[in-house]
Amino acid sequence: MVDADLRPTLGSLGAKIKDLAESYERLLKENEIEAPTLAADSPVNISKFTPELFMTKQKLADAMNDLSIISQGPSESVFNYAHNVGPDMAALNIMNHFNFWNAVPASGSASIADIAKHTALPEEVVQRVIEHGTTLRYFAYTDNAAPSKSPIQHTSRSAALAKSPGLRALVASCIQDIMPPMAIMPEALERYSLGKPKTTKEMSETAFAMAHSGGEVFGNFANVWDYLENDGQGEKKGWRQRNFNAWMTYIKEIFGTKDVLLNAFDWKAAGEATVADIGGSGGHDAFELAEAYPNLKIVVQDLHECQPIFDQNVPSSLQSRVSFQEHDFFQPQRVHADVFFFKLIFHDWPDKESVEILQALRPALRRGAKVLFVEYMGKQGEIDASIPRSIRQFGTSTDLRMMALFNARERPVDAWKEIFRAADERFEVVRVDANPLTFMVVVEAVWRGEE
Template identity: 55%
Template sequence: MGSVQKEIATLNSLAARISELAAKMTKQLEAENVPAVTLEANSPIKYERLPGDVFMTRQLLEDAMKDLWILSQGPSESVFNYVHMAIPDASALNILNQFDFWNAVPVDGSAATFEQIAKHTKLPVDVVTRVLEHAVTMRFFTKPSPTATSVRHTSRSAALAKDPGLSALVQMVLDETGPPMFLLPEALRRFSMGQPHLTRNMKETAFKLCHSGGAWGDYENSWEFIENDGEGSQKGWRQRNFVKFMAYIKDLFGTEGIVLDAIDWQGAGDVTVVDLGGSAGHDDAILAAKFPNLKIVVQDLPEVASVFEKEFPSNLRSRVSFLTHNMFDPQPVAADIYMLKWILHDWPDAESVKILQALRPALKPGARVVFIDYVGKQEATGASSGAEEEQLPRSIQGFGTATDLRMMALFNAEERPVEAWKSVFKRADERFDVVRVKADPLSFMCVLEAVWRG
């Protein structure tokens, strides 16, 4: 049998593919009555919903656009252009975000001068000018004319002015996880080079190299940094920002739907639920409102308590409470169900095992642990072959691989498939019986339910 020859991509073939996919996505959005987005400041800041078929079309479109960019530049120049722009782009966005350029410019579409923005940000006018000149090339803000010394919002910059959660995400990804990632090569050189496996020692992470004194402080891990950075009233500001970030993630990924469908909450009866690391209880408010049979205890670190007190709906407080708790300490609440949402994902196996073992003092026979997390390894989807995995657009796979590298830098951890998570539960205690697993290959989301057979 002759081999099937793969079509070689060209500028014209990719341009045609992009035109085809753009037309398809437009038709799909129109059929669903989803308002279009534009580059103008008054545009919706995101598609209000993105049905599954539209999502796949968009990711295929992204792959084709990236390939076209490479071919239009040429292999060599595309590398040069990427490395020349990537770090200044990220740095400019980080400055814009940390000094709140977003709210220095009216969101109604009118302009703000560089002097007005300098006053708002408390930065010198020449710094503001140079940052904005680059920001405009990234479609953050636009100038009324090439020589103007003022800017207006684009839809991209307006999105950050309108959505504090998006700003919190930029802060989290660029300012908190970015510096350790730049030290990842040095950490690998010092601690893993010549070894058969990546070191699992939490004192040998790129994060720890970054945070061993000096400008970034001395912290053991990113959670300690987030919880304690700052002085006086500013202490813990990163933790409060993280709560906003988690609220944004909830909306972006529709996590409330994942939580609501995780198990049969109504069929569980009148039960007590503990949400470990539950932030300010964003998902728990939805859960408690829909299922009045649930009594929920939200557990997180001390800095989150004030956010819960300020923001959690008062009409649900008779059934939802907040308890300060470190998840590595013995669990103090005897409950029927324990939820771990987007928690273990951020820890290596050894620490994940300790978190699960810390539940044991409170567990009673039949108690359930519901693991809901981002599982960035494609084996988690149940794909039976590498060919099936390749069918996923590279832009989707890249979400998992990018997170995998971030886990390496911060925790010496990795993205793990479902089978690995089953093993983590068994390593924690043989009495954890994994009874159900559901994984989504497109969103990387996984729900795993374990029953305590003590």
């Protein structure tokens, strides 16, 4: 029997959307949250999400997506997506790469000639890209009656990009760093996985490795981190790593991972503890943690390109307690920490490499030392039909990225436990907290080995 969920009518979906939109609007007002608009002065983010508000928003997104599909019809909805997805991405990428956002005043307008001068691009290119951008609500014409001659003004989407370097960094990384390998995933699967019972787990057999096996555009890089660290020449070398750091800082802001971090562990009860923030980038998490808990001493560990970012941003008040140490987490750990903290690290690596990262901790582990993961929820076991598809999509999107870049996956709870078991049976997983509201899972393990 076909599930009734697959037979909605335009009318029933319209009524559902109306009810959800009214509930959402009511919840925003009750929580004193300003609702977004399409205008440039719209709030950039929705703050103070309650569980009810968040779930209502996601259910509304699902219903609107269903209405869009059935209003077009199955064939046309597929055609429209396939026809538009590439140009949509290209327009956003161009506008972001050449910073169209800051070419238009926040509360004013700019001509095509003004934007062309700001970006150093030909007016024809700017005109054509802006034309497509306005169909996606990036920018708008000040005079819709004569758009070809109209100055350009911001919408809420373009204004958000003008205001947020972190959002611009996210767009650049998602499109420029991640999309080329994802576009050739069929070729990688055909070469390395076709006809086999399981997909390859070798880092040398990823879509990323295929895309970066040489050539003028993408270069020859062993893995994503090699690419981020070493792409570019002269002063521009490592620009992708710096961009990635800005992206990670933005993720902290948009998903409220500060609260996830501060609540991931009983940091106060840890006492005068030493924390190793492994793969800690430019220290954005360490600074938050040290500000909140003066009892902690934190060592941020990452590759050398991250140190200038750390040095630039570390508050003077924290310099006595937060330091940077260049470290490759595949090499033996040198810091005898009480807590070894990994945030958004292991989902980037296949099982073999994840096990090796944990095993590299062993020289520094003392009995009772904690290993703490904060990761994307990903796909937590069996599909939970009560969770809106738009939430599940976040995990499945990240999961496919991991396949393209690392031959890794977003892991369910049991898989996290298996990673620890495979690394060393002296690791004991004592806690796993998965929260769809934050898209995050916290995993805590204790080292039960001898001193």
